[in-house]
Amino acid sequence: MTFDGQTWVITGAHGMLGQDLADAVAAAGATVVGIDRDHADITSLESLRAAIPACDVIVNCAAYTAVDAAETDEEAAWAVNAVGAGNVATVAAERGARLVHISTDYVFAGDATDPYGEDDAVAPRSAYGRTKAAGEAAVRASGADALVVRTAWLYGARGACFPTTIARAGRERGALSVVDDQIGQPTWTRDLADFIVRLIAAHAPAGTYHGTSSGRASWYDFAQEIVAAAGLGDIVTATDSAAFRRPAPRPAWSVLGHDAATAAGVTPIGDWRARWQTAAGEVLADQPRAQ
Structure with a gap:
């Protein structure tokens, strides 16, 4: 798998996924151009046109992800997640580049x-979800050769994420309560980056794909695996979402199927627990391990 001679543009390049994707793409031989808020305003089509060079692939990792804040400032989320996504797609169509748009x-x-x-x-139930659904629609309407890749429960070594939060809180508090009535698929950003690279290498047709780990877990299940990896012992108890009221509703079920990837000849990401066991050392590298 090589992309020698290709140029890939990554918007949101300084984010947790963007950084891992840049590494994966560079390792496959492509030239990587990172675009972030310091380089362009995603809400401005002209700004993006000026910043994005001729290229083969554009991956839009840029997003407004403050889920709770979006409930009271949906306009700001809309500008990035809906208008911004449409702007990136417009530029991709103009450049004749394949587009990978990250959704949720x-x-x-x-x-x-x-x-x-x-x-x-x-059928989104939150402002964040509405703006991301609108972004998907804008991408599909743009005429770009686009792959919409939905993901969920992302974690990685290059940004704040659930594992580092749990490991730190476990050390500080000695006991944790974590919800067991929200079910999803913990997904390592390095695995998602690899999945995106494999989709492009396989010439997957335009359409929607799910880039999540296989299997399913509750946040409680995931927290148990995290504290075990951190050497913190049996410190997690289960609770329900009623104990943690948040401004934005969280999906109770975030398990995504992978039929489209399989049909395109792309193997889905492996089981979440096995992938966490591989990822844990890197993700928790800066967290002191309990003795």
Whole structure:
């Protein structure tokens, strides 16, 4: 798998996923151009046109991800997640570049009992989800050769994430309560970066794909694995979402199916627990391990 001679542009390049993706793309031989807020205003089409060079692939990792803040400032989230996504897609169409647009499980209602399929109807329940669903629609309407990749429960070594928060809180408090009634698929950013690279290498057709780990877990399940990796012992107890009221509703069910990737000949990301066991040393590298 090589992209020698190709140029990839990554918007949101300084984020947790953007950094891991840049490494994966560079390792495959491509030239990487990172675009972040210091380089361009994603809400301005002209700013993006000036910043994005001729290229083969654009990956839009830029997003307004403050889920709770979006409930009272949906306009700001809309500007990035809907208008901005459409702007990136417009530039991709103008450049003749393939586009990978990163979306989210929050576009679904979260009330299913089976994995969501790529073509299932969206029904977002939060401002964040509404703006991301609008971004998907803008990308599809743009005429770009676009792959919409939904992901969920991301963690990695290059940004604040659930594992580092749990490990730090576990050391500081000695006991934790974590919800067990929200179910999803913890997904390592390095795995998602690799998945994106493999989609492009396989010439996957335009459409919607789910880039999450296989299997399923509650936040409680994931927290247990995290504290074990951090050497903190049995310090996690289960609770429910009623104990943690937040401005934005969280999906109770964020399990995504991977049929589209399989049909395109791209192997889905492996089981979440096995992938965490591989990722834990890197993700928790800066966290002191309990003795």
